[in-house]
Structures are given as C-alpha cells and as structure tokens.
Amino acid sequence: MRMRRLLVAFFTVFVLFGVFTVTASADGESSTQDYLVMFDGKAEKGILQAFGVDEENVKHEFDLLPVYQLSLTENQAKGLENHPQIKYVEADAEVKKSQTTPYGVSQVQAPDVHQYGYFGQGVRVAILDTGIDSSHQDLNVHGGHSVFSNWPESNPYYDGDGHGTHVAGTVAALNNSYGVLGVAPQARLYAVKVLDSNGGGSYSGIAQGIEWSINNGMDIINMSLGGTAHSSILQAYSDYAYNQGLLVIAAAGNSGNAAGTGDSVNYPARYSSVMAVAAVDWNNNRASFSSTGPAVEISAPGVSIQSTYPGNQYVSLNGTSMASPHVAGVAALLWHYQPGYSNAQIRNVLNQSAQPLGNSNHYGNGLVQAFDAFVY
Ligand SMILES: [Ca+2]
Incomplete structure (x- = not known):
C-alpha cells in the first residue's frame, strides 16, 4: 500500500535527522569520532577491516542504503575517503531539531x-x-x-x-x-x-x-x-x-x-x-x-x-x-x-x-x- 510505504520512508528520514550526536573520546594515542560512511554499491565489511575498523567500531548498520555509522580515527577516515568503493565519508554532526514549513x-x-x-x-x-x-x-x-x-x-x-x-x-x-x-x-x-x-x-x-x-x-x-x-x-x-x-x-x-x-x-x-x-x-x-x-x-x-x-x-x-x-x-x-x-x-x-x-x-x-x- 502506498500509505505504508510513505510511512516507512518518512520514518527513515526521521531517524536520520533525529538521533545522531557527535562523540569524541580519547582512545589511547588517537582519538576517534563518529563518521557516516556510504559504500558505492554493495557494502563490504572486508574493506572496513582492511583499515582496522573492527566490529566494536561499528555503531550502526543501516538497512536501506549501504551506510555505516563508524567510530574512526582521522587517519582511518582519510583512508576510507580515498578508497574507490567508498562513496562518502562524513563526520557525523549533531542535528538540531527544527520545524518545517510545508x-x-x-x-x-x-x-x-x-x-x-x-x-x-x-x-x-x-x-x-x-x-x-x-x-x-x-x-x-x-x-x-x-x-x-x-x-x-x-x-x-x-x-x-x-x-x-x-x-x-x-x-x-x-x-x-x-x-x-x-x-x-x-x-x-x-x-x-x-x-x-x-x-x-x-x-x-x-x-x-x-x-x-x-x-x-x-x-x-x-x-x-x-x-x-x-x-x-x-x-x-x-x-x-x-x-x-x-x-x-x-x-x-x-x-x-x-x-x-x-x-x-x-x-x-x-x-x-x-x-x-x-x-x-x-x-x-x-x-x-x-x-x-x-x-x-x-x-x-x-x-x-x-x-x-x-x-x-x-x-x-x-x-x-x-x-x-x-x-x-x-x-x-x-x-x-x-x-x-x-x-x-x-x-x-x-x-x-x-x-x-x-x-x-x-x-x-x-x-x-x-x-x-x-x-x-
Ligand atoms: Ca511544529
């Protein structure tokens, strides 16, 4: 049903805008920050592992798009950014809820x-x-x-x-x-x-x-x-x-x-x-x-x-x-x-x-x- 699909679609958007916050923590010698990483095509966890991104660094795995919320060092983020199978690497940012005028x-x-x-x-x-x-x-x-x-x-x-x-x-x-x-x-x-x-x-x-x-x-x-x-x-x-x-x-x-x-x-x-x-x-x-x-x-x-x-x-x-x-x-x-x-x-x-x-x-x-x- 069309309405059901609209509901799902909107809910997805709401989650994207609603829950993310920046977290920066000292982790031994290098600090990490949350990033949103999107694959160009199918997600391949092997690529993440090649950059030393373990399961514990995966904060969230999205369903509809090949996107991961990852805890990364700056060097890991730069490395992934240059990989041909990675489409986007973005520092996650706190989104202030705001009102839309339809x-x-x-x-x-x-x-x-x-x-x-x-x-x-x-x-x-x-x-x-x-x-x-x-x-x-x-x-x-x-x-x-x-x-x-x-x-x-x-x-x-x-x-x-x-x-x-x-x-x-x-x-x-x-x-x-x-x-x-x-x-x-x-x-x-x-x-x-x-x-x-x-x-x-x-x-x-x-x-x-x-x-x-x-x-x-x-x-x-x-x-x-x-x-x-x-x-x-x-x-x-x-x-x-x-x-x-x-x-x-x-x-x-x-x-x-x-x-x-x-x-x-x-x-x-x-x-x-x-x-x-x-x-x-x-x-x-x-x-x-x-x-x-x-x-x-x-x-x-x-x-x-x-x-x-x-x-x-x-x-x-x-x-x-x-x-x-x-x-x-x-x-x-x-x-x-x-x-x-x-x-x-x-x-x-x-x-x-x-x-x-x-x-x-x-x-x-x-x-x-x-x-x-x-x-x-
Ligand atoms: Ca309102």
Missing part, C-alpha cells in the same frame, strides 16, 4: 500574516473526521466528540486511521521548534469523530457532528469527507450551520479525471452553503484526481502535503482532504484579524482575494491567499 502553508501565504502576530488565536475549528490523536506533540486539541458508541471509536482522540490527525495538522500544527507548522497554529482544534478507523461513516453521523459543532460554539467546520449521493438531511444540516453563522468548508472530492471533464463534486461540498475546495500542486496545477464542476469554489494545495500523523509521526498525503484544511486555516487567520466579520463576509473575502487560476470548474475562484485576504 510548502502548502507558504503557498497560501500563512507565514506572511504570521509575521504580524496573526495565528488564528481563539478561532474554533471543528475537524469532522476520523478523530485527532491528541497525544501528538505538535497538536493541541481543545475538545471533541465522537458519534460512535463502541470503544475505542467512541474516543474522539483515538484516530485509528490517521486521516483526521493529518487534516488537523494542516490547520493548526503548533509553531514550535519541531515537526511542521500549520496554517493557523493558534486556532482551537476540536476533534469531532464522524468517521471510524476504516475512514467509514454515514450521513447521519456527519449530521450529528454538524449538530455538535453548532451546539458547542464552533466558528468553522472542516469536512475532508464526502459521498456521491445527495441527502436532504445532510443538506439541511449544512444549511442550518451556515445560517447559524458557522463557516462550512469541505473537500470537493477525489472523483476527477486527468482531462478535468465532468461534474463530480461530492456531497456535502456540492451544497451552496458549503465551500467546495479543489486540490492543486506546488505549481498551482490542478491535481488530476480533484473533482470538477460548477460547485468548485476555491483551491488549495493537496498534493504531497506533509502533516501530523498518529504516534508522533509526520507523513505526506494527497487529496482534496488535504486542500480543505488549508482553506479552514486561512479562514481562521482572517477571522482572528477581523473578528466582527460574519461567516458570509469571511467567505466573500476569501473568494474575492483568491489568486485566479483559470477554468472555474477546476479551480473555482482560485488559490486561497491569506495575505491578500487581509489587505482586501
């Missing part, structure tokens, strides 16, 4: 308003999804509700799928010294679990989640979910939330084709009370999977989006599910800046200040833009 967060101009002190403070965003892993170190979850009664699905902070945790991170991953940065890192996240660990749910569950959001004072509802069938009740609940002053945002759907033809926006995104969000890549080109049609309202990045994942992990995912929370985050930033605005005013400014991208059936009004919305 490209999508920059593409929607979030850092351009963060610098003025606007981080979406106090704006309440309900994530109607598979739950949010509230134990993730890069997320601060303020509350939640599950529409399920069976344990552990009844726990809104249990995300057995990972989808909701990823969506939440795009909205509000914390601004700290590690992991990723969200679009509105001080927005208040609420885990409203309407999808189970298989990513499955029902329209009645979504309606319950919308009802909970209205009753509990949410400002924004993000629904990175949808179905192909119309439901009068789901429409009535979406309309009701909008009429109660909530901004309702949903993924347009992943039912598009490469040609960009057809009318394939899913429900509830398709309802006029809901902002339907299409997905673009880092070049603002439409993602081939992104649903199309007249209901598309606005666009945001949804290809290779890096965000939080259960178990203190970070993964990269594709989908209009990843685009929708960019819009929710920008809405939170704008609402913090303009607290007197109604939901209809926020929606209007987001649409009017979006960067036009062309065909409205593909992009709606275009790419959501935080800074341009502030100065609109």
Whole structure:
C-alpha cells in the first residue's frame, strides 16, 4: 500500500535527522569520532577491516542504503575517503531539531500574516473526521466528540486511521521548534469523530457532528469527507450551520479525471452553503484526481502535503482532504484579524482575494491567499 510505504520512508528520514550526536573520546594515542560512511554499491565489511575498523567500531548498520555509522580515527577516515568503493565519508554532526514549513502553508501565504502576530488565536475549528490523536506533540486539541458508541471509536482522540490527525495538522500544527507548522497554529482544534478507523461513516453521523459543532460554539467546520449521493438531511444540516453563522468548508472530492471533464463534486461540498475546495500542486496545477464542476469554489494545495500523523509521526498525503484544511486555516487567520466579520463576509473575502487560476470548474475562484485576504 502506498500509505505504508510513505510511512516507512518518512520514518527513515526521521531517524536520520533525529538521533545522531557527535562523540569524541580519547582512545589511547588517537582519538576517534563518529563518521557516516556510504559504500558505492554493495557494502563490504572486508574493506572496513582492511583499515582496522573492527566490529566494536561499528555503531550502526543501516538497512536501506549501504551506510555505516563508524567510530574512526582521522587517519582511518582519510583512508576510507580515498578508497574507490567508498562513496562518502562524513563526520557525523549533531542535528538540531527544527520545524518545517510545508510548502502548502507558504503557498497560501500563512507565514506572511504570521509575521504580524496573526495565528488564528481563539478561532474554533471543528475537524469532522476520523478523530485527532491528541497525544501528538505538535497538536493541541481543545475538545471533541465522537458519534460512535463502541470503544475505542467512541474516543474522539483515538484516530485509528490517521486521516483526521493529518487534516488537523494542516490547520493548526503548533509553531514550535519541531515537526511542521500549520496554517493557523493558534486556532482551537476540536476533534469531532464522524468517521471510524476504516475512514467509514454515514450521513447521519456527519449530521450529528454538524449538530455538535453548532451546539458547542464552533466558528468553522472542516469536512475532508464526502459521498456521491445527495441527502436532504445532510443538506439541511449544512444549511442550518451556515445560517447559524458557522463557516462550512469541505473537500470537493477525489472523483476527477486527468482531462478535468465532468461534474463530480461530492456531497456535502456540492451544497451552496458549503465551500467546495479543489486540490492543486506546488505549481498551482490542478491535481488530476480533484473533482470538477460548477460547485468548485476555491483551491488549495493537496498534493504531497506533509502533516501530523498518529504516534508522533509526520507523513505526506494527497487529496482534496488535504486542500480543505488549508482553506479552514486561512479562514481562521482572517477571522482572528477581523473578528466582527460574519461567516458570509469571511467567505466573500476569501473568494474575492483568491489568486485566479483559470477554468472555474477546476479551480473555482482560485488559490486561497491569506495575505491578500487581509489587505482586501
Ligand atoms: Ca511544529
């Protein structure tokens, strides 16, 4: 499965950046230091032994690439460096953990308003999804509700799928010294679990989640979910939330084709009370999977989006599910800046200040833009 492979790939990168430290110790007449040594082709321990590198000097043997972490003297390192079967010899260095700004967060101009002190403070965003892993170190979850009664699905902070945790991170991953940065890192996240660990749910569950959001004072509802069938009740609940002053945002759907033809926006995104969000890549080109049609309202990045994942992990995912929370985050930033605005005013400014991208059936009004919305 693609997701599993992504998980493994990211975990590998995390290990590379996370655990190495420089150690220098006096070892008789010559001091040693940790080096990372990569073979050109298959690893051959015999070459290491020829330079006097014993088993006790091997600190770590990597799996995926022919790389060793070795404790070497300077002379050993120089010798290995000149060997034709050795590709790289690098002194290991302590890596300070640092925070990544995912490209999508920059593409929607979030850092351009963060610098003025606007981080979406106090704006309440309900994530109607598979739950949010509230134990993730890069997320601060303020509350939640599950529409399920069976344990552990009844726990809104249990995300057995990972989808909701990823969506939440795009909205509000914390601004700290590690992991990723969200679009509105001080927005208040609420885990409203309407999808189970298989990513499955029902329209009645979504309606319950919308009802909970209205009753509990949410400002924004993000629904990175949808179905192909119309439901009068789901429409009535979406309309009701909008009429109660909530901004309702949903993924347009992943039912598009490469040609960009057809009318394939899913429900509830398709309802006029809901902002339907299409997905673009880092070049603002439409993602081939992104649903199309007249209901598309606005666009945001949804290809290779890096965000939080259960178990203190970070993964990269594709989908209009990843685009929708960019819009929710920008809405939170704008609402913090303009607290007197109604939901209809926020929606209007987001649409009017979006960067036009062309065909409205593909992009709606275009790419959501935080800074341009502030100065609109
Ligand atoms: Ca962070």
